[in-house]
Amino acid sequence: MHFSLLFTSILGITATASSQILSSSLTHIPSFGPNPRNVSMYIYVPKTLAPKPPILAIPHWCHGTAQAAFVGSPYASLSDTYGFISIYPSSPNTADQCWDVSSNASLTHQGGGDALGIVSMVRWALEKYGGDRERVFVMGTSSGAMMTNVLLGSYPDVFAAGSAFAGVPFGCFAGPGFDYWSDECAKGKIVKNGTEWAAMVRNAYPGYTGFRPKMQVFHGTADTVLDPQNLEEETKQWTSVFGISETPKRVDKDTPLKGWTKSIYGDGGRFEAYEAEGVTHDIPNQVDVVMEWFDLKCKSGNGTMCFSRKSGMYNKLVAE
Numbered sequence: 598m599h600f601s602l603l604f605t606s607i608l609g610i611t612a613t614a615s616s617q618i619l620s621s622s623l624t625h626i627p628s629f630g631p632n633p634r635n636v637s638m639y640i641y642v643p644k645t646l647a648p649k650p651p652i653l654a655i656p657h658w659c660h661g662t663a664q665a666a667f668v669g670s671p672y673a674s675l676s677d678t679y680g681f682i683s684i685y686p687s688s689p690n691t692a693d694q695c696w697d698v699s700s701n702a703s704l705t706h707q708g709g710g711d712a713l714g715i716v717s718m719v720r721w722a723l724e725k726y727g728g729d730r731e732r733v734f735v736m737g738t739s740s741g742a743m744m745t746n747v748l749l750g751s752y753p754d755v756f757a758a759g760s761a762f763a764g765v766p767f768g769c770f771a772g773p774g775f776d777y778w779s780d781e782c783a784k785g786k787i788v789k790n791g792t793e794w795a796a797m798v799r800n801a802y803p804g805y806t807g808f809r810p811k812m813q814v815f816h817g818t819a820d821t822v823l824d825p826q827n828l829e830e831e832t833k834q835w836t837s838v839f840g841i842s843e844t845p846k847r848v849d850k851d852t853p854l855k856g857w858t859k860s861i862y863g864d865g866g867r868f869e870a871y872e873a874e875g876v877t878h879d880i881p882n883q884v885d886v887v888m889e890w891f892d893l894k895c896k897s898g899n900g901t902m903c904f905s906r907k908s909g910m911y912n913k914l915v916a917e
């Protein structure tokens with residue numbers, strides 16, 4: 598069923614990416630702060646770090662592991678080139694290795710759950726390597742995309758941006774326990790309006806009025822694991838959180854690939870959605886699009902203008 602589908606596809610990617618030659622290696626960190634669910638932490642710190650390095654967290658898919666996410670994507674090799682740090686958490690849910698995107702704990706700021714474990718990894722790395730608190734990013738596919746939605750909702754104070762491939766909105770999997778599979782959400786039967794979806798995000802961190810991380814979402818129209826209705830629900834959720842229209846301002850066909858449609862909302866820069874015609878749950882990561890969205894090729898430590906949380910959009914950082 599859904600899990601085996603994911604598993605097969607990821608193995609295919611693994612074979613091609615493991616041949617990367619890297620400056621450093623994936624390292625396990627046993628202790629890194631509050632982690633009530635015992636999420637495992639792995640980190641890739643390139644030999645040469647950018648000044649004030651940005652941080653990218655990459656939660657894996659169901660039946661995935663930190664190691665699989667590490668070898669299954671080129672982000673470690675990109676860390677070498679651009680000097681950012683990447684964090685690969687591993688789920689404690691041994692039954693299916695999906696993330697806890699269901700518990701009230703994960704869906705609450707500082708509430709606990711897998712979300713807090715991942716945030717503790719980020720905080721630990723920021724401290725240890727003098728990372729840039731204004732440039733923390735999260736990206737994932739499937740369960741990792743669900744976790745991306747959850748982290749942006751529960752920790753808008755930590756992240757600058759997210760990128761979610763074939764996920765579901767924040768709170769769509771809400772249910773009993775830390776490893777609850779919401780069939781209703783997966784099948785696209787949880788349909789809400791923007792106000793309702795945004796209320797779930799706001800309730801995750803009541804009273805928070807600061808910067809909201811920007812978000813990009815991708816979904817295949819032929820996804821039978823997580824129904825593409827979820828792209829529409831994510832769109833309603835995040836546009837409502839940002840207070841921008843649910844109707845795109847601009848639609849670009851065949852972007853970045855033939856058959857993919859990019860929709861840009863509001864004045865751009867805060868939310869964008871990609872619908873991939875005929876693409877299944879096995880949606881290919883769009884490395885160039887993600888790198889650009891996070892502005893990860895930019896080295897902020899030298900006073901260059903990079904995307905960061907600081908002013909909301911592009912912002913000139915003070916050289917230090």
Ligand SMILES: *[C@@H]1O[C@H](CO)[C@@H](O)[C@H](O)[C@H]1NC(C)=O
Nearest residue numbers: 634635636637638687688689
């Ligand atoms: C935490 O997880 C690790 C490996 O995933 C395991 O070896 C360890 O026993 C776990 N600790 C607790 C307290 O469950």
Ligand SMILES: *[C@@H]1O[C@H](CO)[C@@H](O)[C@H](O)[C@H]1NC(C)=O
Nearest residue numbers: 701702704705706707708709
């Ligand atoms: C969710 O967790 C938060 C923090 O732990 C708590 O304040 C809140 O009452 C919980 N909500 C529900 C519906 O259980």
Ligand SMILES: *[C@@H]1O[C@H](CO)[C@@H](O)[C@H](O)[C@H]1NC(C)=O
Nearest residue numbers: 788789790791792793794837
């Ligand atoms: C959204 O749904 C809620 C609850 O069903 C309803 O009260 C509200 O009027 C709806 N808002 C819009 C804009 O449709």
Ligand SMILES: *[C@@H]1O[C@H](CO)[C@@H](O)[C@H](O)[C@H]1NC(C)=O
Nearest residue numbers: 894895896897898899900901
């Ligand atoms: C500063 O960063 C920018 C963007 O990465 C880079 O093009 C430029 O060469 C850097 N300048 C110095 C002096 O390192």
